[in-house]
Amino acid sequence: MEETIKFRLNGKPTELTVDSDRMLLWVLRTDLALTGTKYGCGEGYCGACTVLVDNEPIRSCRTPVEDVEDKEVVTIEGLANNGDLHPLQKAFMEHDALQCGFCTPGMILTAYGLLQENPQPSYSEILQGMDDNLCRCGAHKRIVQAIQAASKEMKGVS
Amino acid sequence: MMKDTPASEMLESECCEPVDEQRSAFQVSRRGFLQLLGSGLLITVTESVSFGQSRATGSRRSGTVGARLHIGQDGRITVMTGKVEIGQGSRAQLTQAAAEELRVSVDQIRLVMADTALVPNDGTTAGSRTTPSTVPAVRRGAATARELLTEMACERWKVDRGTVKVREGAIVHPATGRKITYAALAGAKDIAKVYEAAIPRDVEVTPVSEWEVLGTSVPRPNRRDLVTGAHRFPSDIVRPRMLYGKILRPPSYGATLSAIDLSEAKAMDGVVVVRDGNFVGCAAPTSFRAAQAVQAIAKTASWKAAPHPSSKELFSYLKNHARSGGGGRRGSRGGANGSVEDALEKASKVLREVYGISYIQHAPMEPRAAVAEWNDGTLAVWTGSQAPNRVHSQLAQAFGIESGRVRVIIPDMGGGFGGKHTGEVAVEAARLAKGAGRPVSLRWSREEEFIWAYFRPAGVIEIQAGLDANGLTVAWDFTNINSGGAAIASPYEIRNKRTQFLRSDPPLRQGSYRCLAATANNFARESFMDELAAAAGADPLAFRLAHIENARLRAVLETAAKRFRFSERKGKNGQDVGVGLACGTEKGSYVAACVEVSVDRKRGSIDVRRVCEVFECGAIQNPDNLRSQVEGCIIMGLGGALTEEIQFENGKVLNPSFRQYQVPRFADVPELDIHLLDRPDLPSAGGGETPIIAIAPAIANAVFEATGIRIRCMPIRGVALKQG
Structure with missing residues (x-):
């Protein structure tokens, strides 16, 4: 089911129309070109896909993209502050x-x-x-x- | 079957380099339609390496300076190597090698790795060969360039070579204060001479005593990109108009496809379906859609299953299918000395034991992945493989195109551990891309990686040995079935020895693993040495030392025992706590480990609390990176020693997930005391593999000390402690 999802991504408002069943990992990697978030197992057992949602680490491979509606998502690409590394x-x-x-x-x-x-x-x-x-x-x-x-x-x- | 391969390849070939041809077999009809399209690849997809205008045609001929490096007029030096960076630190080390000989800082060097259109063939990244083979090759190339540039300067100035110095990328003539940089010389008309020059085998390289860059802990050049997510791993490569692929896998090993209805997938929006015999795959704008398409047609597939043995009967199966004469490991790696039968007959005590080694998977964090792109009959593939040139030939062969029309690029990739020597994913991606007429990205799932990637071979190892009245080993008879011949020869001084490796009929597709069968052979040998010591009533350390003449092996063992206070601690531990040691040598380096374990007999668990490991691989080129490799070997070794094991039945892997297949975790990491013995007087050997071979036997020996129970299998199953 295609839906329009809005959330903040690395500090910027983001809106996209996607199949809402898709996992956040793949939307980040494929639709938003943020490949810093990795696929390691797709089952939540390895942690390679970890991103921050409302400042808490979650497994993006097990998180349907619709779950981040209106939330703040930070990926590894968004952790540095204006080029200053965390x-x-x-x-x-x-x-x-x-x-x-x-x-x-x-x-x-x-x-x-x-x-x-x-x-x-x-x-x-x-x-x-x-x-x-x-x-x-x-x-x-x-x-x-x-x-x-x-x-x-x-x-x-x- | 044996091809003429260089020595470095032979090391890795063992019994068991996986055979890909079967799995990527094309239907004959399809092959006929793939035509040879003439020579000359126009590189349309390219890295932005800008070669200087002045560069003469033919200057990149194999073995020339131009094939190895290029000096930019901006002072940046591009060095080329066929090796890949897979986490082992080759990018830093090869950069150091070039910087050392060119007398420049590492920041001035850009290393282009593993792009078959640009770099020389430095062989597969395997066998710990980067340090002993590729580092010297890069150093020779860089030293030749430096000397030729220096000659150019001397000719200009009409001065003797002996009157100039080279430093910081420039040639200086102190007597007159003249100075010219490499960059300035790179713009000269006659620079082509430098690039066209052959690199002599005997060019003099900087002696260890004068090293300024080698021997120091240069960090990973691209570390910033790795912590910011900017680095593009093979699975991160994106090309314009790219689709994502998914392959239909058989439900079990050996199953063949008898019928399938592709219509549902074909009707899906944006989906391309490719079928060629048993090969069925889909490509779609997202991996989600590709997976849906494969799922839709998988329901319609009928398969013909093939019988397949189970892991429960693995050891008897391997033994029953062992073939004599398949050894291929004579001479120094095996063979016989003296008369084993006579010596066994005369021995005061004879011991015989059998050890079992399970199949394990490499389970690298990045599953294998490839992006394939066709352009006017030329093929470019970005993939994660340790063997760029092998993948290159595999692609040319699979599609019946000339080698010059294929380009393989290996971006710095996720770990491999010997598990990525093949190009199956590259071939699959290229098949889908050909069918789709668009670039295709294919990434194996974790489950595919567990089931369809090749495995570290299982094995059965039988040993018998005899002790004389003085408690010295006088006969040694060692047979390895199936797991391989690496480090099969005992490093101990025993008069009558027989060592053989027998092939079997492996139930799983098997291939290389970090240090190959050296882990299995050393596990069995070092466990058995402890058993012999016990039979002789001797201390395991003293017993080993009585059989060691090799000074390097003795040095690591004595140092480890001393640092760990092995002799003081042995026999003085609390209940269910024990210490053990093991040592070994392989690939020109030496290792010894002492460990302390505690066991929980009720739960049948083994906890490795402390490890002291001493490692020596000649002159150390990058101490911190070497230490990292030793740490990695110890931690990876814990998995094979304690928990990792592939279980299979009826052609299916029963534990193809990180939930079921347990790899070492943070909580499993013991206290580590790692000591590197530097030997500037000895040639540098690689250090990314051998440190793995001592850990498992040291654990088994410590478990024995703690409990009196000898566990003769890998993984060392703690469940045996419950029964004991």
């Missing part, structure tokens, strides 16, 4: 918290949600908060370090 993005670069980088957008946005909820998480809280995001290259240790560094940098303010 502290998490900087920390991922500085700690080389990635290898192939395919899981990275989802990792960063999941970590964003974690720091929103718990600005100064302990080591084990980070492990717990990130546990549903998969990385096959094995950058886990560095991802944890990057999140710790970003938490410090943000001093509890996101």
Whole structure:
């Protein structure tokens, strides 16, 4: 069923007519050319497709696009502020918290949600908060370090 | 069947390079209609590499400086390589290699990777060959260019080579204060001479002691694009008018399509249906629509199933189908020394055990993907493969077109781990694109990736060995069925040895995996070394050291044991806690690991709490990247060691999802102490694979120390602890 859906995307009002059953992931990637959000499994088990909806990380592969009507969607492309990278993005670069980088957008946005909820998480809280995001290259240790560094940098303010 | 392949390819071929021909087989009638269309590919879809005007025709002949690099008049240097970046850090390392020899900073270099229209064939990105083969090739090319440019400057100034210096991309003559940059020379009339020059095999490269760029932790050049989502992975490539594809897969392995009604999909708006024998696929403006179209016709398909064994009977199946004489691993990799039978007969103690290795999947985060675009009989494909040139030939062959009419481009891609050596998705995308008359993007689903990508081979490993009265191993008889011959030869000094690899009739399509069968062979060998040590009443560390003459292997093992305080900790752990160690060598590098595990016998679970791993691969070229690779190997190794296993029955994979197939997660990551032994006096070997081979046996040995129960399979099934 084609419907007109309106929402804010990376700070800008967006309106498009799409089959409302389609998942947000594919609308972002195919209709809106934002390919930073990745397909990893399509079942919500890997976290590669994570985006922020009203500032909370969600799995865009399991979210019908109609669910974001009137909401604020932020993808990895929208996280930097006028070219200034978010502290998490900087920390991922500085700690080389990635290898192939395919899981990275989802990792960063999941970590964003974690720091929103718990600005100064302990080591084990980070492990717990990130546990549903998969990385096959094995950058886990560095991802944890990057999140710790970003938490410090943000001093509890996101 | 064996083709004449370079040594680097042989390493990866093993028993088990997957065969794609069957799966991409075209109907004969279709092939006849594909005509050869003459030579000369006009590159219409292009990377914006601007080659200088002055560049002479023929200057990119294979083996010339021009095939390897180009110096822009703006001072930017473009270096070309056939290697791919797959997360292992080759982009940084090869950039360093060129910068080192050209005496420029890494920022001045732009590395064009794996575009078959632009780069030399550097072979498949596999076998840890980038460091020992491609880094030297790039260095030789860069050093040749530097020397030729220096000669040009000397000729201009009429001075001796010995009186000038090269630094920061310029040649300087200190005596007169003259200076000329590469960029300025690149604009000279006679620059073609430089590009046309052949790169000598013996050109002198910078010795390790003088390295300024190599040996340092240069970060990933495109890291910003990776954290902002700007980088386009193969599955992110978009072309004008592009459609999205979906392939109809058989319901089980070996099933053939007897009938299908395509009408419903054909009637769908914007949908193109392509059928060619068993190949059926749809292309549509969105992947959603393409999937709907395939679903609609899948309901009408009738399939003829074929019998297929189950994973429950895997080990007996492999053993029953083992073929003698299929070894192909004689000489240093196998073969025999001394008389094993005699030695076993005379031994004071003989042990015999069998180890089972399950099938596993690579499960890279980015499933395989390709975008194919036809233009006047030429084909361009962007895809995620470790083997651009193999994919290139596969496409030319599949469509019966000349090699010059095919272009394969591999954007920096999602991980591969040995699982992306093939071009099936490229061929499928090109078939759909041909039928649709428009570019098509095809991305496998996670389920397709689990079922239809090739697997890391399963295997059965049988070992028997004899100890003499002094507790030394005097006979060693090792047979690997099906999983492969990598690292099959024991690095231990044993007088009478026999090692063989037997092919079997693999029930699943199998191929490369990070470090190939070295993991399986080392798992069985290092587990069995502990069993022998126990039988000899010896300490596992002392027992190994008594059989090691190789100084490099000894060094990693002793260092790991010392850092971990293995001897102090062994036998002094609490209940259900144990420590274990293992070591090994493969691809010219050496590894040892000590681990601490705790087990929960009620739940049948194994928790790896600490890992100390020591790795040595000669002179280290990028320490931080190497450390990253070792971390990755350890964590990936945990999966194969503890949880990963493909289950199948009646031709169907029973666990084709991340819900059922458990890969390592954050909570599984142990405390890591990684130590890299730098050996500037030794040639650099690759480091992205061998660090994986010690982790599984060290865990099995630690589980034994904790419980007295020996688990002889990978994954090491904790369920055995419940029964024990």
